[in-house]
Amino acid sequence: MPIRPVLKMGDPRLLQKSQPVTTFDASLEALVTDMVDTMRALDGAGLAAPQIGVPLRLVIFGVESNPRYPQAEEVPFTVLANPVLTPRGEELEDGWEGCLSVPGMRGLVPRHLHLNYRGVDQRGNAIDRDVSGFHARVVQHECDHLDGILYPMRIRDMRLFGFTDVLFPDDPPPAE
Numbered sequence: 001m002p003i004r005p006v007l008k009m010g011d012p013r014l015l016q017k018s019q020p021v022t023t024f025d026a027s028l029e030a031l032v033t034d035m036v037d038t039m040r041a042l043d044g045a046g047l048a049a050p051q052i053g054v055p056l057r058l059v060i061f062g063v064e065s066n067p068r069y070p071q072a073e074e075v076p077f078t079v080l081a082n083p084v085l086t087p088r089g090e091e092l093e094d095g096w097e098g099c100l101s102v103p104g105m106r107g108l109v110p111r112h113l114h115l116n117y118r119g120v121d122q123r124g125n126a127i128d129r130d131v132s133g134f135h136a137r138v139v140q141h142e143c144d145h146l147d148g149i150l151y152p153m154r155i156r157d158m159r160l161f162g163f164t165d166v167l168f169p170d171d172p173p174p175a176e
Contacts, residue, residue: 003041004034004052006100014101015148018050018057021081024124028058032079032122035060044100045072046138048145051101057082058122059142063134075135080119080127083143088114088130095137097151098164106168107161109154111137 007014021028031054039047039060046061062077091113098106115136118128131139141151155161 002034002037004038006038006042006047006051007053009099009102009150009152011101013053013055014050014145014150016050016055017148018048018055018146020057021120024081024120024122028081028122031056031058032060039100042100045075046142047100048142050145050148057146059083059139059146061138061142063138073134075138078127079121080117080139080142081122083117083119083139083146085140085143086116086118087112088116088132093133093137095134097137097141099141099151101145102150102152104163104165105152105161106164107152107155108157109141109151110156111140111154115139117143 031049035047035049035052038052045063046059049056049058058079058081060077060079061075063072063075092110093113094108094110096106097109113136114130114132116128116130117139118126120126144151144154152161
């Protein structure tokens with residue numbers, strides 16, 4: 001399947017709220033395949049449908065071994081449609097994030113440390129998981145795209161946002 005172009009920060013389509021997935025058919029399977037191929041080709045940890053110009057509440061994510069995130073813990077590959085996120089507690093954790101729609105940059109972003117997410121996969125099968133750490137961060141980052149939120153909008157201190165090669169000149173960047 002084709003690798004789709006990823007929209008970049010500044011494109012107004014990234015700021016729109018996405019619509020629920022209502023049809024679970026071959027066209028959705030094809031979209032998921034394109035998203036997977038695109039994410040993997042760009043060494044992403046996840047991808048939201050709006051990032052490729054499709055305004056649906058659909059995200060994919062997963063990390064095994066990824067050169068963009070060499071120290072990241074594993075996150076199981078997941079296709080998640082119509083997600084509902086529920087924080088588990090008030091504890092927030094700051095972590096460095098990057099994004100395929102904000103290439104070459106990183107920022108320190110607060111996220112809920114513990115989270116429950118629910119939704120369905122591309123076939124309509126229910127998903128309900130309690131997660132924490134990097135897994136919770138990735139889910140929150142990707143699901144933000146569904147509401148038109150890019151990670152720089154969540155940065156509290158803009159001194160902790162910049163180009164990856166300037167912020168981390170001698171070391172690989174920390175996990176997203």
